[in-house]
Amino acid sequence: MTTNYSEYEFRTQPWFDQDNFDGFNFAIPMKTMVIHCFDPRAAEIPQAIAAHFPDEVYPGENVLDEAGNRIGHTRTLFAVSNAGGRAFSALQSVATMEYLFHVQNVIVVHHSFCGATGFRPEQLLEHFHHHHHADLAPLIEQGSQAILNFEDSVKHDVALLRNSPAVPKNVKLYGFFYEMNSGTLTEIVRDIPV
Numbered sequence: 001m002t003t004n005y006s007e008y009e010f011r012t013q014p015w016f017d018q019d020n021f022d023g024f025n026f027a028i029p030m031k032t033m034v035i036h037c038f039d040p041r042a043a044e045i046p047q048a049i050a051a052h053f054p055d056e057v058y059p060g061e062n063v064l065d066e067a068g069n070r071i072g073h074t075r076t077l078f079a080v081s082n083a084g085g086r087a088f089s090a091l092q093s094v095a096t097m098e099y100l101f102h103v104q105n106v107i108v109v110h111h112s113f114c115g116a117t118g119f120r121p122e123q124l125l126e127h128f129h130h131h132h133h134a135d136l137a138p139l140i141e142q143g144s145q146a147i148l149n150f151e152d153s154v155k156h157d158v159a160l161l162r163n164s165p166a167v168p169k170n171v172k173l174y175g176f177f178y179e180m181n182s183g184t185l186t187e188i189v190r191d192i193p194v
């Protein structure tokens with residue numbers, strides 16, 4: 001038996017109107033995105049942010065229908081993790097979350113003893129030149145590679161979000177430093193549209 005899995009798509013569901021879509025917020029009250037590093041030692045960053053902003057729900061729980069299908073969730077804060085917790089790598093997610101959920105807040109968090117503080121940006125490019133005969137320069141924004149200074153990297157990423165067409169102008173932006181040994185979260189920058 002073969003299937004193209006189309007029965008698992010929203011667009012084939014009789015109740016779903018793709019051309020008059022106005023968000024999935026009725027199912028999941030997502031309003032905030034947290035961008036953080038995928039370092040397992042910093043995995044509790046979303047919980048730390050939810051504790052800092054008391055109206056956020058994380059991790060939350062599934063909402064089930066009578067048949068046990070997962071039709072929603074109580075979480076308000078979605079996390080995207082990547083190398084260093086960089087905004088550049090998260091732009092596609094921000095744009096998608098705007099379309100699906102009308103995202104209201106985007107929060108960048110960089111953390112202590114991040115691997116991205118262990119090299120200079122040109123070292124990564126040189127590694128790919130020498131070992132893989134590849135030029136990554138056109139692929140990755142240079143300021144989004146290494147972390148040379150946490151204040152600069154957090155401010156860089158909030159500015160990158162603010163200047164990106166993928167981030168609606170009404171979205172509130174925050175940048176934090178997370179000291180993973182003490183669990184301390186420090187706000188470095190905020191950009192709240194007036």
Ligand SMILES: [Zn+2]
Binds near residue numbers: 037039111
């Ligand atoms: Zn890291």
